[in-house]
Amino acid sequence: MLSLRAVNHYYGNQHILWDLNLDLAPGKCTCVLGLPGMGKTTLVNCIAGFQAIESGTMFWQEASGPPRDLLTLSPPLRAAMGIGYVPQDKRIFSQMTVEENLQIAMRASHEGNGAVGSDIFDLMPELYPLRQVKGAAMSDDDQYQLALASALVTRPKLLILDEPTRGMGLGFMHKLGECLLRLNRELGLTVLLAEQHLPFIRRVADTFCLLHRGRNVAQGPVNQLDTRLLAQFMTPDEAP
Numbered sequence: 001m002l003s004l005r006a007v008n009h010y011y012g013n014q015h016i017l018w019d020l021n022l023d024l025a026p027g028k029c030t031c032v033l034g035l036p037g038m039g040k041t042t043l044v045n046c047i048a049g050f051q052a053i054e055s056g057t058m059f060w061q062e063a064s065g066p067p068r069d070l071l072t073l074s075p076p077l078r079a080a081m082g083i084g085y086v087p088q089d090k091r092i093f094s095q096m097t098v099e100e101n102l103q104i105a106m107r108a109s110h111e112g113n114g115a116v117g118s119d120i121f122d123l124m125p126e127l128y129p130l131r132q133v134k135g136a137a138m139s140d141d142d143q144y145q146l147a148l149a150s151a152l153v154t155r156p157k158l159l160i161l162d163e164p165t166r167g168m169g170l171g172f173m174h175k176l177g178e179c180l181l182r183l184n185r186e187l188g189l190t191v192l193l194a195e196q197h198l199p200f201i202r203r204v205a206d207t208f209c210l211l212h213r214g215r216n217v218a219q220g221p222v223n224q225l226d227t228r229l230l231a232q233f234m235t236p237d238e239a240p
């Protein structure tokens with residue numbers, strides 16, 4: 001569905017992503033993991049189009065069509081093509097209600113007639129009683145659910161989540177895990193997760209891509225994330 005080859009990214013003269021290759025298979029959940037500062041957010045921002053890459057290629061391909069060069073598309077065009085993104089800072093309209101937020105997301109993506117489908121509330125029932133509540137008045141957990149719902153009402157083909165569990169409690173992680181498993185395994189949505197919470201990764205991801213100082217140092221099925229790799233690259237004091 002998405003193929004990155006030899007992607008390099010710089011902030012000024014600081015080389016952040018180094019010759020990065022990544023393949024996302026349709027219907028699978030892939031986790032980009034790594035310690036803080038290793039380049040996870042930069043990578044997902046490059047895919048969503050919010051950061052430009054210095055060199056490399058990014059191609060999008062659906063079963064029914066020819067490959068499309070993502071680098072020629074702006075962030076709104078990438079979103080319209082099917083890339084849904086929930087960044088770390090959530091980006092909801094805090095002075096608008098849940099329903100207004102969802103309607104704006106749908107209109108921006110030209111999806112439907114502005115009526116929020118019941119499937120969103122079926123997936124996230126806790127949002128239903130909050131339909132008339134403003135974003136600012138909601139808990140962090142509910143704000144995240146709203147940001148996720150705003151991405152889902154656009155009917156993405158690829159859903160990208162940047163560190164959804166950061167600062168969240170176990171109850172939230174459990175709920176989000178259930179929701180992602182349903183989206184991915186029951187509804188076939190392709191998911192790209194930038195994350196570092198290992199129990200969450202093991203629960204929801206099929207494959208991993210381990211970043212260390214902007215390089216992809218290991219990848220494979222999530223059950224190959226073994227103690228050697230974790231000791232080498234996920235232990236702050238021991239990472240080389």
Ligand SMILES: Nc1ncnc2c1ncn2[C@@H]1O[C@H](COP(=O)(O)OP(=O)(O)OP(=O)(O)O)[C@@H](O)[C@H]1O
Nearest residue numbers: 011014016034035036037038039040041042043163
């Ligand atoms: N806007 C920026 N300008 C300059 N350097 C940046 C900028 N954003 C990130 N960096 C640097 O790029 C590197 C990768 O950061 P990035 O946020 O992509 O890592 P991360 O793995 O997502 O970390 P975290 O888990 O803390 O979010 C870090 O060294 C960071 O300091």
